[in-house]
Amino acid sequence: MSVAVKKSPLFNNRKSFKHPKSTWMDAGDDDRKRKTPLKVNAGLLSNGYHKSPSDGPSLKRARKSINGHAGSEGEGRRFSVSLASTKQLPLQEQRSKLPIAKGKDALIQEFRENEVTVLLGETGSGKTTQVPQYLLESGIARDGMIAVTQPRKVAATSLATRVAVEQNVTLGSSVGYSVRFDERSSSETRIKYMTDGMIVRELMSDPLLSKYSVVIVDEAHERSLRTDLLIANLKTILRQRNTPQDVKGKGKGRADTNPLKIIVMSATLDAEKFGRFFSGAKIIYVQGRQHPVKIYHSSQGQVDYADAAMRTFFQIHTEYPPGDVLIFLPGQEDIESLEKTIQIYANQLPQDRMSVLMCPMYASQAPGQNSKVFRPTPPNTRKCILATNIAETSITIPGVKFVIDTGKCKEKRYLARNTGGGFDTLLTRDITQSSAMQRAGRAGREGAGYCFRLYTEDAFKTMALSSEPEIMRCSLSSSLLQLKCIGQDLETLELMDQPADESMKSSLILLFFLGALNQKKEITSIGRQMAAFPLEPIFSRAIIASKEYGCTHEVLDIVSILSASSKIFVESSEQRDAVSEARHTRKLTSPRARADCKDWCRRHFLNERALLEANDIREQLRQTCQRLGIDHQTSCGDKEDPVIHSLGHGLAMNLALLQPDGSYKQTIGQAIVKIHPSSTLCDKKTPAIIYDELVYTNQIYARGVSRISKSFIMTLGMLKQES
Numbered sequence: 001m002s003v004a005v006k007k008s009p010l011f012n013n014r015k016s017f018k019h020p021k022s023t024w025m026d027a028g029d030d031d032r033k034r035k036t037p038l039k040v041n042a043g044l045l046s047n048g049y050h051k052s053p054s055d056g057p058s059l060k061r062a063r064k065s066i067n068g069h070a071g072s073e074g075e076g077r078r079f080s081v082s083l084a085s086t087k088q089l090p091l092q093e094q095r096s097k098l099p100i101a102k103g104k105d106a107l108i109q110e111f112r113e114n115e116v117t118v119l120l121g122e123t124g125s126g127k128t129t130q131v132p133q134y135l136l137e138s139g140i141a142r143d144g145m146i147a148v149t150q151p152r153k154v155a156a157t158s159l160a161t162r163v164a165v166e167q168n169v170t171l172g173s174s175v176g177y178s179v180r181f182d183e184r185s186s187s188e189t190r191i192k193y194m195t196d197g198m199i200v201r202e203l204m205s206d207p208l209l210s211k212y213s214v215v216i217v218d219e220a221h222e223r224s225l226r227t228d229l230l231i232a233n234l235k236t237i238l239r240q241r242n243t244p245q246d247v248k249g250k251g252k253g254r255a256d257t258n259p260l261k262i263i264v265m266s267a268t269l270d271a272e273k274f275g276r277f278f279s280g281a282k283i284i285y286v287q288g289r290q291h292p293v294k295i296y297h298s299s300q301g302q303v304d305y306a307d308a309a310m311r312t313f314f315q316i317h318t319e320y321p322p323g324d325v326l327i328f329l330p331g332q333e334d335i336e337s338l339e340k341t342i343q344i345y346a347n348q349l350p351q352d353r354m355s356v357l358m359c360p361m362y363a364s365q366a367p368g369q370n371s372k373v374f375r376p377t378p379p380n381t382r383k384c385i386l387a388t389n390i391a392e393t394s395i396t397i398p399g400v401k402f403v404i405d406t407g408k409c410k411e412k413r414y415l416a417r418n419t420g421g422g423f424d425t426l427l428t429r430d431i432t433q434s435s436a437m438q439r440a441g442r443a444g445r446e447g448a449g450y451c452f453r454l455y456t457e458d459a460f461k462t463m464a465l466s467s468e469p470e471i472m473r474c475s476l477s478s479s480l481l482q483l484k485c486i487g488q489d490l491e492t493l494e495l496m497d498q499p500a501d502e503s504m505k506s507s508l509i510l511l512f513f514l515g516a517l518n519q520k521k522e523i524t525s526i527g528r529q530m531a532a533f534p535l536e537p538i539f540s541r542a543i544i545a546s547k548e549y550g551c552t553h554e555v556l557d558i559v560s561i562l563s564a565s566s567k568i569f570v571e572s573s574e575q576r577d578a579v580s581e582a583r584h585t586r587k588l589t590s591p592r593a594r595a596d597c598k599d600w601c602r603r604h605f606l607n608e609r610a611l612l613e614a615n616d617i618r619e620q621l622r623q624t625c626q627r628l629g630i631d632h633q634t635s636c637g638d639k640e641d642p643v644i645h646s647l648g649h650g651l652a653m654n655l656a657l658l659q660p661d662g663s664y665k666q667t668i669g670q671a672i673v674k675i676h677p678s679s680t681l682c683d684k685k686t687p688a689i690i691y692d693e694l695v696y697t698n699q700i701y702a703r704g705v706s707r708i709s710k711s712f713i714m715t716l717g718m719l720k721q722e723s
């Protein structure tokens, strides 16, 4: 291609590209300037901390009352930090310079004195990495482990890696992690970073979490479903573990030799709500962030956020000193398309300019696929990291000095069955103020930074403070089943916020259909077996059914592939015909050795990493089968029906029948769905289909589609009526 850089509209349009006067409004540092509606009562400790009780100054006043702490940039002051001055200090010195380090002793004292502490602090103050180490070093957690929960896998693994380095130990020894399908911990482990889902799962085998002395619930303000369930359980566990048995003769709990401490950590908002939930927990505020971040808002709203992000990236690249750029985008599709566009323009830059290294980052990448993001930037290069909100909290991406925030994210939302849905879908929406603050914070982790918001300051002010708790907008079936296993009921559990009736009802219906619950809403033996698998109920039910149909080997293969974090089929718009040919005509089985696997995958448009991940998942599922006495080697050979029928038991709600107009109508529910164009069955007019997911774009598409016989669907219906 011979498009010269100068001819590109991007570079001709200097005016809109000009920074900062014509495009950007200087907002100072929003996190400090923001008129926060918070009224957290906080007394001021001499060391720069604010604490409850209620006679202290408000957080707003307290924030104003401290100046000159690390990273405090005066409001409205011109930003003049020399980026060259942010070179790395030795590790222990870095630790001691974190804002939280100034109050270490006072903080430890508070943890000693209080069962429950709510710790608030600005992003980058050092909460997540330092607090567990303080607890370990002070001996507070002498009798058990310290769990630090995170809503996201990537945060749990990267934090454990960092803290292991700070402690100068091998990852998996005294500092480890545990996330779904991946664990690095041992009997030596004292600090365990884990996803909130993993600790909720541990409740099934250890309802009192007796291994742990301290549970730190991090990023609590995100209110993920699992975090909410954990918080509800912690309240009960606290009563049981910390109440002496002989209190007035009626204490139901036991005087535990290993009492529990809970620390709820949050970026800022909602502290009082957590405090109230734990009846008078101590609220402590950690003041300050390590480095200043200069925030700019665009002077006008942007119609095309991807285009605006690209312009801003090149503006930074051409006008600013070295430093990596992190762009927040809503989803994988935006990331992939912007990656291509930026790369095309970057290739046209003059030779003497810094080169651009593109680094995509999203949740469904296979483990290790985003390792490029965390590796040091090569000389004379600027990394351009394109990320979803998985990079928003808790993580430090080395080298990032610039953040471009599109102000958009994808949010999981349950579409009610009575409105034609009955499934979770991802919708693009505006972010919250809380997210905006977190995103800006990613620019100030190693030194001073800049954040460019592709929305106006007014738009920022009208954003919701924080997002609606996940429990109020997502499918609950998997959690409901896990809770049933430990004798709990979502309907009666004391939660911070109650889920919607509709989503509760749908989850109960699904579990009843799967045979996991009986008519009295009690868990059945099938339900117990299902809960043993770290899978969505629809998939664990298929595995259990495969025992009857003699095809566990095949069903495990399929479920492992469907559970991998990215799709095994690679899409390529440039080679659409070749992809289609590979899918329709070639037999995708190969007894190949690992060495030539890469080449085979490439030729068949398969994602090698996803296949390797599926392999690991299958190994874990085999172990669960073994524990449950299911022979994972039973195979049905070339027969298809046993496999489809096993899947049919799990995906009993995901069946649809062909309509005269070529669309499909769900057998349960009212949604009219179409077969996704990427499916090999797209134009086949199959009378009845089974699918593994619905995606909602301009219409509802079924993906992962197979044909199934109508007679089998009838049998399933009969079975359902009998149960």
Ligand SMILES: Nc1ncnc2c1ncn2[C@@H]1O[C@H](COP(=O)(O)OP(=O)(O)OP(=O)(O)O)[C@@H](O)[C@H]1O
Pocket (backbone or CB within 6 Å): 098, 121, 122, 123, 124, 125, 126, 127, 128, 129, 130, 158, 162, 267, 290, 393, 394, 395, 396, 398, 441, 444, 445, 446
């Ligand atoms: N993986 C890492 N590599 C380099 N520096 C890191 C890493 N993790 C943390 N740090 C440093 O430690 C600082 C504190 O991080 P920490 O995660 O403890 O902050 P925090 O207060 O919990 O904020 P947040 O909620 O945003 O994560 C960061 O600002 C950064 O300077």
